[in-house]
Amino acid sequence: MAGTFKFELVSPERIVMSVDADQVRLPGSDGDFTVLAGHSPVIANLRPGTVDVMVQGVTKRVFLKSGFADVQPDVLTVLAKDATDVAELTGARLAAEIEMAELAFKDAKHDEDRRMAYDAVMQLKLLQGGKAA
Amino acid sequence: MASLKDMRNRIASVKATRKITKAMQLVAAAKLRRAQEAATAARPYAQRMDQVLANVAGRVTNRDGASPLLVGTGKDDVHLLIVMTAERGLCGGFNGNIAKLARADANRLMAAGKKVKIMTVGRKGADNLRRDFGKQIVERIELRGVKQVNATHAEDVSGKVLAMFEKGEFDVATMYFAEFKSVIAQKPTALQLIPARVPEAKPADGKAAAGPTADYDYEPSEEEVLNFLLDRNISTQIFRGLLENAASEQGARMSAMDNATRNAGDMINKLTIKYNRQRQAQITKELIEIISGAEAL
DSSP: OOOOEEEEEEOSSSEEEEEEESEEEEEETTEEEEEETTOOOEEEEEOSEEEEEEETTEEEEEEEEEEEEEEOSSEEEEEEEEEEEGGGOOHHHHHHHHHHHHHHHHHOOSHHHHHHHHHHHHHHHHHHHHHHO | OOOHHHHHHHHHHHHHHHHHHHHHHHHHHHHHHHHHHHHHHHHHHHHHHHHHHHHHHHHHTTSTTOOHHHHOOSOOSEEEEEEEOOSOOOBTBHHHHHHHHHHHHHHHHHHTTOEEEEEEESHHHHHHHHHHHTTTEEEEEOOTTOSSOOHHHHHHHHHHHHHHHHTTOOSEEEEEEEEEOSSSOEEEEEEEEETTOOOOOOTTSHHHHTOGGGGOEEESOHHHHHHHHHHHHHHHHHHHHHHHHHHHHHHHHHHHHHHHHHHHHHHHHHHHHHHHHHHHHHHHHHHHHHHHHHHHO
């Protein structure tokens, strides 16, 4: 283990999370990647999906719709639009989110938007399936 | 001379008004605290956004094909003024000052032969500008019944602005709002949104000075990251404007209502003195009547 680094999840309204993390898995636009301490500096766009934050062996999952990550060797900042704790995404709430995402998918005007919305739907359904199982 | 009964009524009515203004002041104070907290909580996001944007933009600006959001359309013929005001009045010069600044700019631009379009956010701004610029107002957004502005509202506004920009309906966008200086001071401010005013990368910051910006990798690519950032930046700035405005509105209302409460108090004192004098004068008059009546016997 290479030690911990500072992880901050910031939404437009507030700082959602600010912890010393062991590792963080991010849904990058070109695929998921995991950040450990000492990662080389990267700025990455994120696609809809879950962020897994591991703090002292405990993993916390947060769902975000879009955003970007600023990775530096000792700090990781994720600026997210709409970050929701996966533990809070249950039953009706999850269903409502899926409905909204599906609507966004139908309304999407560009391929890019459509792809993003599709990702959101898929990721949310995945969560729903995971919960049911 | 008003009768004693009239004066009693008058005093009662001023007292009722004072109660209302006092209550409004207290409500504004409570709301102000919440609005200030919201504005403070939103600051880290905007700051980090600025930082990253400054890093990236510095590297891409000079290339061909940079986003028009950053470098502009190359013209400045059509200006969009986004005027943000409150939904409600009774907050001193708050709405008027923002509208005044926007009006001055609109007049200046029109005198210079530019075309002006106005988008109002908040009912009071629309009311204020409707008479002079009825034809220029292209869009009105009302946030009535919104207790606490959140990112979704900013998203709505920025979505409309970006859609208009993509259709080439304007070249330059400026946002008007009141910057929250303190409870007693709110400064009407104009902020250019498009083309983006890129913040300077801060060399004073120890980390930035070492020039780590050059070491960044970008995923998927610099251009795509930048385009995404610029889009987000618009709504972040609008969100900031809305939050500052919300805090300023409550601050302005608080001091306006404080003044009103004090004025009502002064007025009650004056009226009470007048009322007592008149009452005493009347008693004296009645006594004199009785005494002179008794003496005449």
